[in-house]
Amino acid sequence: MQLSLFLNNPVVSAGSPLTGTVSLTLDEPTSIDDIYVRFKGISFTARIVNNGQTTYRVTERHSHADIITSLFDQPRGTFLPPGEHILLFTIQVPVYSECTCLAHCDQYSQFRLSRWTCRHSGVDVGLVRTGLPPTCHASRSMYVDYRLVAAVDRPGIFKWKKSVLSTVTLVPATLVHSSSLLYDRDSRNLVEVYKTVVLSAKCDKLPEEYFVQGALPKVSGLKKLISFSSKHTYVDVPMEAEMILYNNGEASIGEHLPFELYISVQVDDISRIVGIVNIKLTSIKVSLRSETSCYAQKHPNSSSDKTILFELNKLDIPLTPEKSEGRAPRFRIDDKVFKAIELGNNIVPDFDIMSFRHHHKICVAVGLSFNDGGTRAVEISHAIIINSGIDYDLDTNMLLPPRYQMADYKYEYDNDRFKTDEEEDFFD
Structure with missing residues (x-):
């Protein structure tokens, strides 16, 4: 037989x-x-x-x-x-x-x-x-x-x-109600996440009258002492990284990941940085991290897997601030290097079974240089829901x-x- x-x-x-x-x-x-x-x-x-x-x-x-x-x-x-x-x-x-x-x-x-x-x-x-x-x-x-x-x-x-x-x-x-106004594959509902970092930059000698409220502050420590006796001034550059995710932070297998990426220099007016700090994009890496845990409380037992979706190094792209009123100078990054990032077809969608959980996070690492100096890294991440792209309508x-x-x-x-x-x- x-x-x-x-x-x-x-x-x-x-x-x-x-x-x-x-x-x-x-x-x-x-x-x-x-x-x-x-x-x-x-x-x-x-x-x-x-x-x-x-x-x-x-x-x-x-x-x-x-x-x-x-x-x-x-x-x-x-x-x-x-x-x-x-x-x-x-x-x-x-x-x-x-x-x-x-x-x-x-x-x-x-x-x-x-x-x-x-x-x-x-x-x-x-x-x-x-x-x-x-x-x-x-x-x-x-x-x-x-x-x-x-x-x-x-x-x-x-x-x-x-x-x-x-x-x-x-x-x-994915269980959905297609008749609901919340169900819209082309939804533009946004999820925004911010991260503040402070990086230092070497610039030409700045007069003392520059350092007023709302301008870039002087660095502290050794670099501050160097600023007194050199032809250069070291300043702190407080920056805010901003990630905008569309569709309520959801994405489907095989689709493009809808997001935008910005940095903002936290000064009260663009004139505070023009001619002082020239910013260039030197690298960018976008990765999807999957985290699996069989118990997320007292006794964690988890595994993590990272998939690189996009990566470019050795870039030399000047960033130009957007025209904006009433906000800090804002630089868009993503449109300088890609139009869209496609999620692969080998991703396991999110799920929860009692203590067994499988979730995702989108992580972005950006390399920046100030005044042609060394590269400084800015990292930002946010949870994202990955679904299969197959919907079951509970109404029909x-x-x-x-x-x-x-x-x-x-x-x-x-x-x-x-x-x-x-x-x-x-x-x-």
């Missing part, structure tokens, strides 16, 4: 059909009880906790989907003739997670059990409807995994079951058109790397 499984779409979105073929080849007439496929998804986390007296391992398991579809339309015990038998299957991947543990967060927080495994009952099913989480493998102790198993059951006590499995990459759907109970082709989704992982014997029984 030979059994094989083929998936038409090993990358599937929540709410879409998962289709494929099961092939059963028999060398002789064989009695069959059932032929079926089973789609199951779980999440697992583990952490080591030390309470000051003992050290113990805390695990958390959740079952998010478990669908069994029989492909055998004959009575149990029917003999199938020798040869190849082709069976087609379709499994409708759910939109919602079957796990109802979010309805029991109070118990979870109160008892801090060393082992939490979700249990389903007819009483609590559907109390909390959350979206199916994405495939994610942060480490051997933090992952969300989906598998499809094809199996053949044979009658008799000693007739063992034949099975074969395949991993499935699941892309989640339908998937909305995806924002990219599913075939372009490239999040992959090494199956062998994440095999764990201890958790295999959770798939059974």
Whole structure:
């Protein structure tokens, strides 16, 4: 007996059909009880906790989907003739997670059990409807995994079951109300974040009458003493880095990251810096940091991964202040080096499962030089929500058109790397 499984779409979105073929080849007439496929998804986390007296391992398991579809339309015990038998299957991947543990967060927080495994009952099913989480493998102790198993059951006590499995990459759907005014893919709602830094600059000798309220202040310490006896003056340059994120700080896989980047010199008038401080852009790096944590409070156990989205070094780009009234001189940076930054297709979207959390942050490092001096770094970052770009409309109970082709989704992982014997029984 030979059994094989083929998936038409090993990358599937929540709410879409998962289709494929099961092939059963028999060398002789064989009695069959059932032929079926089973789609199951779980999440697992583990952490080591030390309470000051003992050290113990805390695990958390959740079952998010478990669908069994029989492909055998004959009575149990029917003999199938020798040869190849082709069976087609379709499994409708759910939109919602079957796990109802979010309805029991109070118990979870109160008892801090060393082992939490979700249990389903007819009483609590559907109390909390959350979206199916994405495939994610942060480490051997933090992952969300989906598998499809094809199996053949044979009658008799000693007739063992034949099975074969395949991993499935699941892309989640964002639950939205398309009729709501808040749902707008082209929303221009802004999220602004600021960071203040003070850098020093060497400039030509400045007269004492320059240093009034609202102008650049003199530096302190050794450089201040040097200023008295040299042909140059050292000044502090208080700057404010500004990042503007569009769409309420949300972005979708495969789309352009909508943001702008500015710096402002904190003086009361542009005349306080013109001819004194000439600013150049020397480098810029934009990165996306993903942070995965299986417990974010007393006993952190997290991993972090950084993806560089854009980087340029050895630049020599003069920055010109924008015309503005009633505000500090403001310099725009992003439009000098790129028009847009595209998010890749290998990003795992944000999700939360009890203590298992996967979030993102956009980080920008800018290199600046004053009066052709050395490069000074300014860094600014902000949390950003990455969704899959696939929306499920709660008003019509339908998937909305995806924002990219599913075939372009490239999040992959090494199956062998994440095999764990201890958790295999959770798939059974």
